[in-house]
Structures are given as C-alpha cells and as structure tokens.
Amino acid sequence: MRIPPLYRRPEWQRLLAGIAVGGCISWVVFLFMFGTMQDRQSKILEDQRDIIKELENEKLIWQEEFAALNKKNQELLTVQGIEIRITNAARYHINSQALNEKTDELREDLRPLLAKDLSSVYKNKELVKKTIENKTVKINEKRYTFTIKEIFFYTTIQITAEIKLAD
Template structure:
C-alpha cells in the first residue's frame, strides 16, 4: 500500500495547511478563553474564601457578645412571680378551698417584698425566706397551724411547697 501522492496537488496542500493553521489558531483561542475563565474562577474563589473567613470572624465576635450578654442577663434576672402550694391539709380535714387560698395568699403577701429582687440575692437569703414562712402561725377554723417548707425552687418564679402542721 502506498500513500497517495497528494503533495503534488496544491488544493490539498492548501486544505491541510489551512487545517493546521486553523487548529493552531483555535488552540490559541481555546487557551485564551480557558485562561480568562480560570482567572475569573480563581478570583471568585479567592473572594468567596475571604468573605467566608470574614463571616466566620463575625460569627465568633457575635457568639462572644451573645455569651457575655447571656451572662449579664443571668446576673440581672429578677423574681417576677411567687407560687405557693400548700400540702398536708387533707389530714386535718380542711375541705374549705377558700381557707387554703387565704393561707397561700398570706404567705405570698409575706414574700411580696422579694418581687423584682435579684435572683442571686434572693437565693443567698433562702434561709431567711424559709424561716419567714416557718415562723408564721395562722388560724384556720379556730385551730392554729404552722408551716414546714418542703421544697423551694428559685428562678424568675419562686416555687415553694409548704406543708401544714398543727401548732402547739
């Protein structure tokens, strides 16, 4: 087999020369376009990485500020409500719900001065609060009763569970 003698025909020589020159020109155009595109993408990636770093730094700053504000707010928590629950009145046959309500209101009235106070201050003085409740004697249906504090929970609401005992 032989290669056909196309080197003698100028039309084929022009065709192959044009294909070679066109291939070189298209390769140069491709390299230029690819380079421009890569440069844009590199710039975009660098810009995005800088923005991500800046946003992460901002997040750290906001989180630190948020933690500091939470600590300050925890320090500044105040008592907003006092919740009293009376237990043990069933064994003394006290069925009058009005009397139970009046007893709870009397204890709540004694502790009214704790409202709008700092939570930490009230918690430090929890023994005084307990003694205030336990030293109180109240009359219900002609009998004298005293209180024993079973549970006390402190947060923005003070929850106190008080047991009723016969005094004397």
C-alpha cells in the same frame, strides 16, 4: 521701535498656529481626563454613602436587638412571681377557700422579694424559709404552722410546704 514683521515668515506662523492648536487639544484632553476622574470619584463617593447608610441601618437593628435581649435577660434574672403550694391540707380537713386565703397571706409576706435580683434572694433563702415556718395561722379555731419541703429559686419562686398543728 518697530515690531519685527514676523507675520510675513511662514515658519513663525506655523509655530504660533501649532502652539494655539496644541494648546486647544491639550485643554480638551485635560478636560476629558479631569471629567472622567471626577465622574469616577463621584461614583465611589455615592457607593460609599450607600454602604454607610446600609451599615448605619444594620447597626440600629443590632442595637435594638441588643437592647431587647438585655431587657429580656434582666427580666430572667429577677424574681417575677411567687407560687406557694400546700400539700397536706386534706389531712386536717381544711377547705380550699381558707387554704387560698392563707397562701395569699404568705405570698403577701414574701412580696418584697418580687423584682429583686435572683442571686440576692437565693443568698437570703434561710430568711425566706424562716418567714414561712415562723408564721402561725388560725383556721377553723385551730392554729397551724408551716414546714418547708422544697424551694425552687428561678424567675418564679416555687415553695412546697406542709401544714401542721401548732403546739
């Protein structure tokens, strides 16, 4: 068996050379197209990474602001302080030091209301009122009671009371 002598025929030589050159050209075209597509895909991926990073940072900022607003709203809905004002102390000639001591005592009686939910404190407003009105204090050897004139419930409870002689 012998291999046919095709190398002597120019038609076959041109066919094989054309196949080889065509294969090389198609390989170069394939590599160019594949490289262009991969470059475009890597650019898209990089853009998407940047967008994701930016959105994650924005999300963190929103979460921090949301947490701060929640904390602020929670503080706004709880009792933060108690203010007591006695209006007619001058009528009974009570000095300011004794008056301050007695308002501090009243504030101490109402201290459990601090940091409580505003709605629960408002529901128990009669209890707050009775706590103050049932308190009898002794100033300058005389006994006094309080009557509530106004109560404002907000983050600071403001109580306006009058003092009178106990019976």
